Amino acid sequence: MKARLFSYNFANTYIHRLSGLTKLACFLFLTFAVMFSYDLRVILVILILSTCLMVVSRIKFSQIRTMVWYVAGFLLINAILTFFFAPEYGVSIYKTRHELVDLFGKYSLTSEQLFYQLTQVMKYASVIPLGMIFILTTNPSEFASSLSGVGVNYKISFAVSLTLRYFPDIQRAYTDISQAQQARGMEMSAKANPWKRFKSALLIIIPLIFSTLERIDLITNAMDLRGFGKRNKRTWYIRKNMNYEDWIAFMFCAFLFFGTLAVSAFINHSRFYNPFV
Amino acid sequence: MTDTPIIEFADFTFQYFSQAEPTLHDINLKIYPGEKILIIGPSGSGKSTIGHCLNGLIPFYYKGETRGSLQIKGKETSGQDIFSLSKIVGTVLQDSDGQFVGLTVGEDIAFAMENDCIPGEEMRERVERVSRMVDMDRFLLSSPYELSGGQKQRTALAGVMIDNVDILLFDEPLANLDPATGKTAIEIIDEIHRSSGKTVIIIEHRLEDVLHCPVDRIILINEGRILADMDPHTMVSSDLLRQNGIREPLYVTAMKYAGIAVTPELYPGYLNTLDIQKVAPQLETWFQKVKPIPPKIYEDVSLDLQGVTYSYDGITNVLDNIQIQIHRGEMLAVVGRNGAGKSTLAKLLCGFIHEDTGAIAYEGISLAKQSIKERAEVIGYVMQNPNQMISKAMIFDEVALGCRLRGVPEEEIKPRVEKVLKVCGLLPFITWPISALSYGQKKRVTIASILVLDPRVIILDEPTAGQDFRHYTDIMQFLREINLSGVTILLVTHDMHLMLEYTPRAVVLSDGKLVADARAADVLTNMGVISQANLKETSLYHLAQKAGLRDATGFVQHFIDFEGKVRA
Numbered sequence: 001m002k003a004r005l006f007s008y009n010f011a012n013t014y015i016h017r018l019s020g021l022t023k024l025a026c027f028l029f030l031t032f033a034v035m036f037s038y039d040l041r042v043i044l045v046i047l048i049l050s051t052c053l054m055v056v057s058r059i060k061f062s063q064i065r066t067m068v069w070y071v072a073g074f075l076l077i078n079a080i081l082t083f084f085f086a087p088e089y090g091v092s093i094y095k096t097r098h099e100l101v102d103l104f105g106k107y108s109l110t111s112e113q114l115f116y117q118l119t120q121v122m123k124y125a126s127v128i129p130l131g132m133i134f135i136l137t138t139n140p141s142e143f144a145s146s147l148s149g150v151g152v153n154y155k156i157s158f159a160v161s162l163t164l165r166y167f168p169d170i171q172r173a174y175t176d177i178s179q180a181q182q183a184r185g186m187e188m189s190a191k192a193n194p195w196k197r198f199k200s201a202l203l204i205i206i207p208l209i210f211s212t213l214e215r216i217d218l219i220t221n222a223m224d225l226r227g228f229g230k231r232n233k234r235t236w237y238i239r240k241n242m243n244y245e246d247w248i249a250f251m252f253c254a255f256l257f258f259g260t261l262a263v264s265a266f267i268n269h270s271r272f273y274n275p276f277v
Numbered sequence: 278m279t280d281t282p283i284i285e286f287a288d289f290t291f292q293y294f295s296q297a298e299p300t301l302h303d304i305n306l307k308i309y310p311g312e313k314i315l316i317i318g319p320s321g322s323g324k325s326t327i328g329h330c331l332n333g334l335i336p337f338y339y340k341g342e343t344r345g346s347l348q349i350k351g352k353e354t355s356g357q358d359i360f361s362l363s364k365i366v367g368t369v370l371q372d373s374d375g376q377f378v379g380l381t382v383g384e385d386i387a388f389a390m391e392n393d394c395i396p397g398e399e400m401r402e403r404v405e406r407v408s409r410m411v412d413m414d415r416f417l418l419s420s421p422y423e424l425s426g427g428q429k430q431r432t433a434l435a436g437v438m439i440d441n442v443d444i445l446l447f448d449e450p451l452a453n454l455d456p457a458t459g460k461t462a463i464e465i466i467d468e469i470h471r472s473s474g475k476t477v478i479i480i481e482h483r484l485e486d487v488l489h490c491p492v493d494r495i496i497l498i499n500e501g502r503i504l505a506d507m508d509p510h511t512m513v514s515s516d517l518l519r520q521n522g523i524r525e526p527l528y529v530t531a532m533k534y535a536g537i538a539v540t541p542e543l544y545p546g547y548l549n550t551l552d553i554q555k556v557a558p559q560l561e562t563w564f565q566k567v568k569p570i571p572p573k574i575y576e577d578v579s580l581d582l583q584g585v586t587y588s589y590d591g592i593t594n595v596l597d598n599i600q601i602q603i604h605r606g607e608m609l610a611v612v613g614r615n616g617a618g619k620s621t622l623a624k625l626l627c628g629f630i631h632e633d634t635g636a637i638a639y640e641g642i643s644l645a646k647q648s649i650k651e652r653a654e655v656i657g658y659v660m661q662n663p664n665q666m667i668s669k670a671m672i673f674d675e676v677a678l679g680c681r682l683r684g685v686p687e688e689e690i691k692p693r694v695e696k697v698l699k700v701c702g703l704l705p706f707i708t709w710p711i712s713a714l715s716y717g718q719k720k721r722v723t724i725a726s727i728l729v730l731d732p733r734v735i736i737l738d739e740p741t742a743g744q745d746f747r748h749y750t751d752i753m754q755f756l757r758e759i760n761l762s763g764v765t766i767l768l769v770t771h772d773m774h775l776m777l778e779y780t781p782r783a784v785v786l787s788d789g790k791l792v793a794d795a796r797a798a799d800v801l802t803n804m805g806v807i808s809q810a811n812l813k814e815t816s817l818y819h820l821a822q823k824a825g826l827r828d829a830t831g832f833v834q835h836f837i838d839f840e841g842k843v844r845a
Contacts, residue, residue, distance in 0.1 A: 139380060140380060141379065141380045141384055165380060173665065176660065176665065177660075177665050177666070179624070179627070179629040179649065180658060180660050180665070180666055181666075181668070182629075182649045182650065182653075183627055183628075183629075183649050183650070183652070183653040183657070183658050184653065184678060184679040184682060184726065184727070184730070185650055185653065185679050185682030185683045185730075186682055187682070202668065203668045203678075204668075206667075206668040206669075207664060207665050207666055207667055207668050208665075210664045210667070211662055211664040211665045214662075214664060215375055218370065218372055218375040218376060219375060219376065219378065220338075221334060221338060221370065221376075222370055222375070222376035222378055223378055223388075224334070224337060224338060224359055225332055225333075225334065225359065225363055225368045225370075225437075226363060226378070226388050226389040226392065226436065226437070227360050227363055227389050227392040227393060228378075228388075228392050229392070230360045230392050230393070231392065231393075231394060233394055234391050234392050234393075234394055235390075235391050235394050235395060235396060235397060235400065236391060236397075237379070237383060237384045237387035237388075237390075237391055237397065237400050237401070237404070238380075238381075238383075238384055239397065
């Protein structure tokens with residue numbers, strides 16, 4: 001079948017074996033670390049780490065190809081816009097100005113700006129793979145059980161898990177509906193103007209919502225009939241207990257997070273790393 | 278069997294708050310422990326409402342007003358909630374896909390126990406035990422996508438049996454199953470009924486398929502009232518079925534065509550109890566009397582598929598060297614089990630995907646370079662679920678959509694839409710919102726929205742899925758009229774009645790290969806093809822065999838021809 005944007009696949013790797021709770025905690029630790037720090041060295045460490053994790057968890061490029069292209073496109077647009085709206089932002093951060101090329105008008109390319117934008121791109125590039133790993137290696141039901149393990153209401157946890165589970169189905173429905181509507185003459189290409197494209201999107205989204213609501217109705221009945229929501233608590237058939245592998249991963253990510261904070265506090269004395277002074 | 282009923286309706290009336298009239302009127306019905314009951318009725322008859330009252334979805338989920346009494350195990354249901362009822366009545370819903378709550382078989386079976394806060398150890402042990410009862414213990418780690426239809430049914434059954442319920446309620450268990458899986462499902466229900474002694478209630482409209490295994494009583498319901506409560510032999514012999522929009526078993530129809538007076542004394546409820554000695558001579562005479570009608574010959578080739586091969590992943594061919602010629606004005610069925618390549622074939626024809634090798638031509642012109650939109654000028658595609666196509670609130674706008682997207686001037690659109698709505702019998706509703714229509718009418722709207730583009734070929738995906746006999750007949754008669762007006766029609770279907778009654782030719786796919794391209798009568802009597810396509814041999818064939826007719830396939834064809842004449 002055509003590659004889906006997200007879908008959980010089981011493989012027996014270290015990452016897959018970790019409990020959903022551990023993965024959630026590690027994901028949050030690493031994401032906060034990267035979001036906080038503008039130190040390219042730290043970011044590169046995490047980027048290398050997330051690439052390694054990708055390999056360890058045996059995620060194939062074909063599984064994430066679509067997503068990678070979207071992200072690459074987004075990063076490119078983001079970089080161009082940042083440059084045009086704030087060409088001197090790097091200078092204001094690093095307090096020096098090394099001009100490389102004088103472009104046009106008031107625009108010129110500085111080393112500071114280049115470095116700042118490189119840092120920014122790397123931040124995204126290191127966090128996004130982590131998100132993909134998390135989604136692709138976590139069994140949705142297990143994830144729900146972990147959420148409820150940290151005190152989230154189990155109904156909310158279950159809703160999250162059902163959403164993750166039905167994601168592939170909804171994507172399939174989206175493709176089917178989109179094809180059928182194209183056959184009726186709906187324009188999907190980039191040639192159409194934004195307003196037209198918005199109207200086209202409605203032609204897909206409205207049937208998608210209605211057919212999804214039908215499914216929700218059915219699953220709600222099925223769940224009610226089997227006693228969902230009867231009590232304030234529930235147990236989980238597939239809950240995994242934390243074992244030593246989980247603790248290793250947890251400690252390692254916690255160490256990276258606090259390490260990042262320490263680098264900013266004691267070495268850079270700022271969230272930015274400045275190579276220009 | 279004891280004398281105390283396990284379920285007792287007494288002067289029971291129910292009205293949904295959203296309805297002006299009660300859906301159930303003065304229901305009086307007693308069901309005893311260990312019985313196996315079939316409740317039949319057309320769509321909207323109230324049969325599903327009876328099911329909802331039993332399992333507590335009424336009033337928990339669907340609100341309304343109740344009068345009279347309904348007791349289950351001697352207790353009034355009005356005082357109980359859905360959770361306590363679910364411990365007595367286990368419900369298996371019609372869509373075994375949609376009700377799969379867990380991510381794996383084991384998890385799904387355990388769902389009710391999770392909600393009861395049963396500790397993990399005990400859950401695993403009970404899941405193990407119940408899954409063995411339904412023969413699913415080897416699949417506990419499988420996900421629903423890896424299971425066959427029958428295995429999903431078994432899982433659903435285990436999921437309700439885990440609570441050791443007394444009553445098993447099956448709400449349209451056959452609705453989404455292909456014929457072979459449906460047959461298996463009925464056998465599974467029978468096997469569980471025999472081994473557990475539980476009370477079984479089946480709500481269905483596909484009578485012949487349910488009667489593949491014995492039932493104790495059949496309750497016929499229509500317009501909210503119980504019209505009959507009979508054993509299968511009496512029920513099948515009566516005219517009540519036809520009068521109330523239920524299809525009688527085909528072999529019964531055949532006997533009636535042959536001039537046989539069908540009475541309970543013949544034991545006609547099931548094919549294997551039928552007293553064949555008494556009817557064989559008349560069947561023989563009927564068969565001999567009429568000479569076969571030569572099949573209609575079509576001259577012009579409309580769609581021509583030459584050696585078409587397609588693969589999604591580059592490894593397995595979903596379609597492998599397919600060779601089909603479809604003639605102008607033909608109406609044919611494309612059949613095969615799930616994953617056989619039927620939908621892929623439809624997608625290739627519409628240009629949603631492109632063949633790896635081979636060629637598709639329409640009226641001698643290659644379609645290879647044509648876009649989806651261009652192909653749609655000649656080939657229309659109607660999806661199975663109308664809700665997946667409808668994107669406008671008003672009927673007129675929905676049907677006009679394709680024209681508007683193509684930039685047809687508004688003054689030209691109006692007469693076109695009106696003409697199409699007239700053909701589809703929807704003209705009186707032209708100013709209505711779509712939400713006011715029934716499922717069958719919505720289906721017509723989607724067909725109209727394709728017809729308005731004036732295609733020469735229409736592909737319909739499962740046009741009759743989930744429809745009762747009356748709606749089925751409406752839709753098929755309508756398609757036949759369109760077909761007679763010159764439109765070529767391709768039906769992707771599991772429905773064997775449809776093949777027998779409407780499509781003279783059937784194309785059978787199995788594992789991406791074309792395994793048969795023949796008359797429907799030949800396909801439905803060929804055991805090899807039947808098992809490859811998850812079909813089921815028609816009861817007409819068995820009837821002919823039992824009666825000792827030499828040419829059983831010829832008998833089936835004879836029935837089709839005769840039926841055609843009766844209808845005309």
